[in-house]
Amino acid sequence: MLTDLTQFFIEKELDKKVYEVSIGYGLYNDKIYGFNDMPLTIEFFYNVDTFKKYSLKEPTTLNELLDICKKLKARGVTPMEVGALDNWTLAILFSQINAQTTGSIEATSKYNSDKNGYLTLKGIDQSFEIFQKLNTSALSKGSIDINYRKSVDDFIKGKVAILPAGAWATKLIDEIKPSNFNYSVFTEPVKFIDEPISMFAGAGGQTIAVPQKQKC
Numbered sequence: 001m002l003t004d005l006t007q008f009f010i011e012k013e014l015d016k017k018v019y020e021v022s023i024g025y026g027l028y029n030d031k032i033y034g035f036n037d038m039p040l041t042i043e044f045f046y047n048v049d050t051f052k053k054y055s056l057k058e059p060t061t062l063n064e065l066l067d068i069c070k071k072l073k074a075r076g077v078t079p080m081e082v083g084a085l086d087n088w089t090l091a092i093l094f095s096q097i098n099a100q101t102t103g104s105i106e107a108t109s110k111y112n113s114d115k116n117g118y119l120t121l122k123g124i125d126q127s128f129e130i131f132q133k134l135n136t137s138a139l140s141k142g143s144i145d146i147n148y149r150k151s152v153d154d155f156i157k158g159k160v161a162i163l164p165a166g167a168w169a170t171k172l173i174d175e176i177k178p179s180n181f182n183y184s185v186f187t188e189p190v191k192f193i194d195e196p197i198s199m200f201a202g203a204g205g206q207t208i209a210v211p212q213k214q215k216c
Contacts, residue, residue, distance in 0.1 A: 002033040003210040009035075025207045034209030042096050042201040043185040045155065045163040045173070050077060062130060062192045069138040072161050081140040081160040083148035092203070093164045094131055096189070100196035101127045123197075130192050138162075156181050166203050 009015045009032050015023065018035055026034030046058070054075060059065040069079035082089040098107065101123035118124065140160065143151070148165075149172075155163040156177040163169065173183065189199045 083151035099201040103197035
């Protein structure tokens with residue numbers, strides 16, 4: 001249904017100029033059918049003052065992240081929250097993990113397959129094991145009862161120390177946060193496994209493609 005744009009990208013050297021995450025949204029079976037013009041990274045936002053108060057450093061590994069969450073819990077602070085009532089927020093968190101264990105190309109290759117196709121994905125079991133660790137040790141148990149907006153509210157009110165979200169959350173945070181609220185994102189992506197396929201996860205808001213039946 002869509003025009004194969006691979007040759008066009010090669011001729012115009014767009015494959016060297018466009019962000020890889022942008023091409024990833026239109027890549028299927030090694031052919032480019034579209035590209036995303038609004039790539040946004042997936043981040044871990046965190047409360048800078050809370051981290052300073054308890055002498056915590058930005059984690060660089062899963063174990064360091066889990067250790068931070070343990071220390072925050074011991075001090076009565078909810079480590080992490082997602083608005084799981086809007087289930088796409090869980091997908092955002094999972095994507096950070098799966099980008100490292102499975103990768104987008106492998107996942108895309110199973111598009112439109114049945115359940116068994118996805119069960120054979122390389123690294124998918126490891127993704128769920130890591131996700132379960134975060135769900136047990138880091139996420140607020142109340143996440144399933146709140147939506148995305150409430151998770152952001154809890155973050156800017158200091159109730160939650162870490163907020164996994166897309167870069168677009170910056171706009172909402174800045175609109176509703178108190179003037180004295182100090183936040184940032186982890187400078188480096190958390191390394192969930194020893195040898196990640198990719199250290200970055202991204203999201204796309206608008207993918208451009210050309211229908212095969214389009215008239216020039």
